[in-house]
Amino acid sequence: MKIEYWLIIGAILAIALTIPPSQAKEVIVEIPYGVSNPSFDPQIEGRAEAWFVPPEVKIMVYDTVTWVNKDITKHDITSGIGVSRFEGVQGVRGEPDGKFTSGIIEKGGSWSYTFTEPGVYPYFCAIHPWMVGAVIVELPDYPHDAEGNPIEFPIITRTPDGLYTPEIRWDPPIIKVGEPVVFTNAFYDINNINRVEYLKYDFVLILNGEEIYRVSTHSGGGAENFKLVINEPGILKIRFENIDGKEGNDVEFSTRVYGEPNLDVPERVETLVGSSKADPETIFTLVNIGYLALGGSLAALVVYYKKRWKAKH
Incomplete structure (x- = not known):
């Protein structure tokens, strides 16, 4: 009887040890269509609400976030601080903090990351650094x-x-x-x-x-x-x-x-996460100023070579 008893107990323990964490959850964050364009405006009918949907997620330690690319171009998920639209179109890059990076996520692809420490994790797309989001990781309950x-x-x-x-x-x-x-x-x-x-x-x-x-x-x-x-x-x-x-x-x-985690989202991160909802006029102005600043040198070259061509002819 004792042998049978311990065979039963051993089987129960073996099964219990193979069961995956039932409390851990997966949260899906979508990368919507059209967000790679710095003039993306969520206030236009039919557009997604932000660069990442949802732009901020709250999870617990050991939960997993999966980013799904529904855009028509490649993206990336890099932990750290992104940039504003204006900075982005001028070629300013984000500041990675080295905590995680996805590498290239192809169109229709996805990438998952399991968070094992509490805290606030801002992130951005290294290819389009004005695309920003944040993950807030709380203690498990x-x-x-x-x-x-x-x-x-x-x-x-x-x-x-x-x-x-x-x-x-x-x-x-x-x-x-x-x-x-x-x-x-x-x-x-x-x-x-x-x-x-x-x-x-x-x-x-x-x-x-x-x-x-x-x-x-x-x-x-x-x-x-x-x-x-x-x-x-x-x-x-x-x-x-x-x-x-x-x-x-x-x-x-x-x-x-x-330890007691600091779950306060930095002000700059809050500002960048919410900047996808700037008013349309501001979006148009910032983006075009950026493109003008970036393209100013090209315009000067065009004028220069045009004058030289006229002088020769």
């Missing part, structure tokens, strides 16, 4: 392991010697720097029915590869609580080591510790 996979409390596992069933939970489920967190654990027998008393073990926390807490204790037949404050962000491993006094009889769980 569900408990998860260090790789972003959702978890349900209590988390239950089995000791390597096959004799005990440890379980753990923590509160709050999202651990933040400087805020108290309570780890609650218990040990059950092989059938996960009866709690085990006087079981020796070490409770250990490892943050970013460095041990930050260790205590040697034993189970009391009930739940044990460890209240701590963690002062740095990063990958946190929660370990029960030397269970039942046996070296190497260890189990491990993981999660992440987050």
